[in-house]
Amino acid sequence: MTHPLDRLTAEEYESNREVVVAAGLVTPTTRFPVVQLAEPPKADVLSWKAGDPVERRVKTVLLDRADNSVTEVLVDLGSRRVVGTRAVDVATEGQPPIMLEEFGIVEKILWAHAGWNAAMTRRGITEHRRVRISALSAGSFDLPGETGRRLTRCLAFLQLNDDDNVWAHPIDGVVAYVDLNTREVVELVEDGRDYDLPREPQDFHLPQTERTTQRPIRITQPEGPSFSVDGDVVEWEGWRFRIGYNLVEGLVLHQIGFRDPGRPERVRPVVYRASIAEMVVPYGDPSPVRFWQNYFDAGEYSLSREGNSLALGCDCLGEIRYFDGVIHDDDGHARTIGNAICLHEEDAGLLWKHTDGYNGSASTRRQRRLVVSFFITVGNYDYGFYWYLYLDGTIELECKATGVVFVGAYPKDVARGTYPWGNEIAPGICAPFHQHLFSARLDMQVDGDVNTVDELEVQRVPMGPENPYGNGFTRRSTRLRTELDGVREADNRVQRVWAIGNPASLNALGEPVRYVLHPEGQPTLLADDASSIARRAAFTTKHLWVTAHSDAERYPAGEYVNQSVGGTGIDTWVRQDRPIDGADVVLWHTFGLTHFPRPEDWPIMPVDTTGFVLKPDGFFDRNPALDTPDPAPGRRAHGAAATTTAPAGGEACCHSEG
Template sequence: MPDAVAETRAAQTPRHPLDPLTPDEIRRAATLVRAAHDLGAGMMFETISLSEPDKSTVHDLRGGADFPRQAFVCAFDRTNGRVFEARVDLVADRIVDWRHVPGVRPRILVDDILLVGEVARADPRFRAALARRGITDIDNVQVDPWSAGYYGLPDEEGRRLSHTFCWYRSEKNDNGYAHPIEGLCAVIDLDRAEVLRVDDYGAAEVPMASRNYAARYRTIFRDDVKPLEIVQADGPSFTVEGNEVRWQRWRFRVGFTAREGLVLHAVGYEDEGRLRPVLHRAALSEMVVPYGHPGGGHFRKNAFDVGEYGIGVLANSLKLGCDCLGTIRYFDAWLADSKGQPYCIESAVCLHEEDFGILWKHTDLFTGEVDVRRARRLVVSSISTVGNYEYGSFWYLYQDGSIQFEMKATGILNTAGIRAGEAPRFGTIVSPGVYAHYHQHIFNMRLDMAVDGERNRVVEVDTMALPTGPDNPHGNAFTVHETVLASEQAAQRTVDFNAARYWKIESAEGRNRLGQPTAYRLMPTSPVPIFSNPQSSVARRAAFMTRQLWVTAFDRDEMHAAGRYPNQSRGGDGLPAWTRADRPLVDTDLVVWHSFGLHHIPRPEDFPVQPVTTAGFMLQPVGFFSENPALDVPPARSTMSCCAG
């Protein structure tokens, strides 16, 4: 839908302090900043988003009450690289803070992504390097922009850069990743719109086998796939008012930012007529994709897809209806372009229910009586395309009080060309002359916990086998050992499989009927060891990936695990910087940061398009309830409907 039409449907007045900025608020924030601090013709807006209010504002909100609205604005001058931050009071229409942030680089913008190919293809040095490879039809060369990282190269100092890799398309819809142009990398100065340098590491023959995957290229399809209909004749079990969702006992708010994409706010569970908080805010804080090839320009492949590009900016519109099935409710995302104008990603977030097998069951062996309940879960999802890859962020809420996050990774492998007779040491051959490098996808989730209130603590739980002896004569005994992680330094932890380790977030005040502290546990299901040297550029810049758990005292400005500006950073920002203070963590407002991911040794089966693979974690109630909270889920209406499910 055209943005003008979409804007008429968007809420012009926010209903809640946590609602994303409306189109009018985005426009007003940009106008106010430009009027007070015009940077001239080179002024670009990196970010215009909600500056989230103090928690007290959310907690104290009364129906119909006025509430503050502020925007966070990051703008920069591409003529000199200077970056500025502002906070804008949207109620009083005034700038409340404006400051220069020295020594940082803003995100790579959509404008930059489109610019890179044009600039590279127009450069004589780049054209000459292509000609040496026998390529003269320049328009068929696909140039992918990559964040440049930081490697201390003198000619790159003080510039905002993009590094590139190239592929060839024999036609518009061809899968270019089947035809890598090996060894050719251009380094682009984004602000000057010029090629700084062309790095030529030596050519390999461009493989030209067709590896197209789209339906238009297929003539034979399976003929045994029968229709599978998902029907909710009575409609869904959830209700939506504005950005608030209510489903079963759950209540939460849907948010969205240009950088993080999908955000969940104010997640709570209604228990005996009382809404009990679990999470104040949950969002993908950062991610990094380190590749394992040491040469040929590939050593620079370590993209921070959240902080360097913005996974929200790259979100898909899901309106085609193939990404979600059932009775669906969509949420649009309103973002700001580089000129400060609002634009809409229609249907950026999908909400639906799905069947999830058995919830619980027992057969009484003595009476033959069977009790079974069918499970369903609520799905909140968003999918982003970052170059060759798709990342699907999926939150699942369950009837037993559990919360799950799952990252679904698909798309196309990033490929390289292999020279004749060369044996790949750092990748897998996936097509003749084409190989895909070993790499990882490591994510960090920021979980602003609020288990029965804001005063929480984190407890590490290890299972321990007892030594054989008088207290364990048969050698079968094991128990658990609990350790309170009392400070930020002590709370930098890794998974221990030998101890079946997990972490509990306990309430300082809440107790269940059994006298136990109410808690949720973080169950790591996709921990990834790192193979980057601790002194490598990527490990210094993405220190979050060295631990599966970090815990910090709450600070509203500490939002991103690798810092606010990871683009071309030297490292040390974010979690390692904040935790040096070693703030106390017992019975206080705290934030849990969980790192998890995918260790990807590519397979031929991952090409030409990769089947979905997943990574994530679980948050499960531990003493939050005094018994199974799903006992009140009703039986299926009939045996037929149960079996049909």
């Protein structure tokens, strides 16, 4: 390895497993829910120099099904020895995430249960092999007899044939609570309502009669891409960063910086570490078989466990550089997801344009962005995560939600259009209202480790001596000084944003350099403040949390999210009320979608997007993209004397989308 943050290799996963086995920590009933690089402390990484020794440590979470015990193991790969262990109290801390093998385990458990078989028979289902069980995270609701168990709650769907879209045929009104370790049905719940089983095929994935009106769009870069890749390090148009990848968060961007135009040997840091540290999908149907539906796709399912292998021409267009994602299977062996990460650059419309009536000039420049992306499937839903770096110093994250909406059957005793908790999106098919809420963890490093955070918002000014005509308005700035100050909500009515600055680094105007976080300002968690999900996913109740950096604080809902009771995440950390004014700060930004499903979302949902933007505000002394080349180099600057010569295949004047 050449850097402390290099991604774990397949060989390192295998070596880690060998050490854990040799230490006597693995039995025939031991599973490996989580194996990840134990990233060195931030201070150690920042002080590391090329040529220094690289310490490689791996953190493994072991689950023993025989006694439901969970153990954390820390392995030093260099010395090939275990350097630490810790027993996890699953009753108070929570369970490790759900593993792939557990989706198959529940089917065997349920079909061995007389009550489940009887429930299926009452619904007219006799062919077991056509029933698909959706094993879903159980949450924590203080239900009797559940404490300490490793549970899932199971709903069922009917698959009409091998090619059928199973999600279109919900077997409603029944849910089974299953213990994955003892392999028993703890409880079978039926709500007593009458449902029809929707049986109309809804097959979007099979060959269709396709339109013939589309002409090809070809994106080519005959001279190759403008970026360079050296191992995990990417450089592009002044930007420099390191690619990371792990089981829980998936894609991570490390040490994002911008090369100083005046001193190209210096890369100015902006963000030390950026990731989606958690995402939760809370459903709003309080019925007896659905009240528990809320899924933490990172903490309960692990974002990269079902990462997609991306394909040129389908997921990515242009001159692509792919990175494989190396994670592990439930036995702790290495598992490689080919083409898990896609890197490419693309045209992004106009960068700037001006036609000047005084000097006769006409200037147009095209914006480009570098795209780093990965895609996951979590049961019915699919999510894409796209990090964009722009020529003007902007950083953007766009999350794309698509896939198949999770549905139930529409209750027969409810008049069409009157069910308060969901919409009928196809005959007899009801999609519950729900949210997709993400937490971006942004370990900031704006020109150094000592940063401040100011809340900026517009302010109306009443008519008076200083504003005699009433046209004046201004901007108010409020310094966030401690962690409790840093618990904030967005407000688009006053265009509220948050500026991360460095008082020790001044720009040409003598002002601290800074980047500004622009939120979308969509709704936060809509569940009641006293609900289980509000307790477990407290990070979703505010748009912003600012904490003093701690290497131990990685996940906003805590490390063991599956069946957690809450109280181990960000809402607990901020009670320390540590100083954040002139400190090493981490921003945790909540954003997302509130989804009232439409018929147009069925049988497969067109992409819906959400995200945020980080924009430089005084970080540069002027527009950093002034040297962007003219897209029509045959044209002279002054419109009055412009040549009509055009570049091959183009036009002298550029008219295109904005």
